[in-house]
Amino acid sequence: MEIQGTEITRKRMKPAMEEKGLDGADSEIVEREVFQTDIAGSEEVELNINHILEKIERFTELVSELLESGKTIFKELVNEFEERLITIHKEQMEKWQEEIKDLRLLDASNEEANALMHNARFLLQNAHIDS
Template sequence: MESQGTEVMRKRMKPAMEEKEEDGVVLEIEEKEEFQTNIAGSEEMELNIAQILEKIERFTQLVSELLESGKTSFKELSNEFEERMIMIHKEQIEKWQEEIKDLRLLDSSNEEANALLQNARYLLQSAHIDS
């Protein structure tokens, strides 16, 4: 802001130097108009700069919110993915354990059937020899 004041003063001093060369009354009016234009231009520039700074602030806030939202979404998605993978793993392990249990029952049943068949064969052989 201070450099603005210096710049305005510099612009004001230039017409003041020319005042000595020309008619004082006419130059004084021109000087006031130029000074008012510089101030209006500066205010307009400041307004434009303020608007741009507001846009920067809003955009920065939006990016920050999107980043936070994205992080939250990814974290939730990651948690859901992890839970689902654990559930799939657990279901598959349970399925295989059930298959193992069924195979053991089948094996046990086959062993019993084999033992019965062995006994029957022994009895048949014994009966065949006795006859």
């Protein structure tokens, strides 16, 4: 592509050079200067392109590193979340098991008190009937 661009530049320059009355040797020198300028410009463009490609490569590496570190962080967070959630579940289950145990003790105590009250009522009724 660079050569084609140079040829186009040369073709454009020739008529202008002919108008100025340059002979063949002068026009060849001018053509070489234009060609060298085009090459120098192309080298500069190539350097800029390479610089951009290096930026792309560094950015791609950065993104890759960020993805990997993000994955690691999320794995650690998932593990911590899982452990904490299991701990919370275990603590809540123990709390409810304790509540069930307390309710059963209370129920047994209430049943015992109810039986005593029933016996006392029966005795009072029998004592009242006997009197």
